[in-house]
Amino acid sequence: MKYATIIEKTDNGYSGYIPDPPGCVSAGDSVEETERLLREAVPFHVDLLREYGEPVPEPQTAxxxxxxxxxxxxxxxxxxxxxxxxxxxxxxxxxxxxxxxxxxxxxxxxxxxxxxxx
Structure with missing residues (x-):
């Protein structure tokens, strides 16, 4: 599964999020670090959704x-x-x-x- 990621410049680095599944976010000093942290966060986020009986959305964001x-x-x-x-x-x-x-x-x-x- 491939999820779209959004990475935005902030005043002191970068912040990123994945719209599908909602609530998966990260922040870093560079685009690369923020993307790496998002890649690491997604499996844990999906596991938590499953653990709490929440649906894991299919990628829908373009x-x-x-x-x-x-x-x-x-x-x-x-x-x-x-x-x-x-x-x-x-x-x-x-x-x-x-x-x-x-x-x-x-x-x-x-x-x-x-x-x-x-």
């Missing part, structure tokens, strides 16, 4: 990394040279972004490392 088009950078609304919220919602912006689905933890880890200079 992870997507979304590229923000550079034409949107710095635009905060109409009237100041930017686009309106309506333009963003209805797709009248003259450029396109892309969505990349990430299915493997290693791919996500690499993307996060690039995002946070790791």
């Amino acid at each position: 992870v997507a990394l979304i590229d923000v088009p550079t034409c949107l950078s710095g635009h905060r609304g109409a009237g100041r040279g930017g686009m309106s919220g309506e333009d963003a919602i209805f797709g009248t912006v003259p450029c396109r972004g892309s969505i990349k689905l990430v299915s493997e933890t290693e791919s996500l880890h690499a993307k996060l490392g690039n995002m946070y200079g790791g």
Whole structure:
């Protein structure tokens, strides 16, 4: 079974959690440490769920990394040279972004490392 992991930068390191099963969290000084701690925590968390007769959820969370088009950078609304919220919602912006689905933890880890200079 493979669960999606979310790792976020904090003021003093990183925190991570696994949405399925809920309640599985960790914190570390680096992305790598936080991911390692999550990998270690999942089996124990699943064992506790079983011990208390709770269901162990199948992985359901999908992870997507979304590229923000550079034409949107710095635009905060109409009237100041930017686009309106309506333009963003209805797709009248003259450029396109892309969505990349990430299915493997290693791919996500690499993307996060690039995002946070790791």
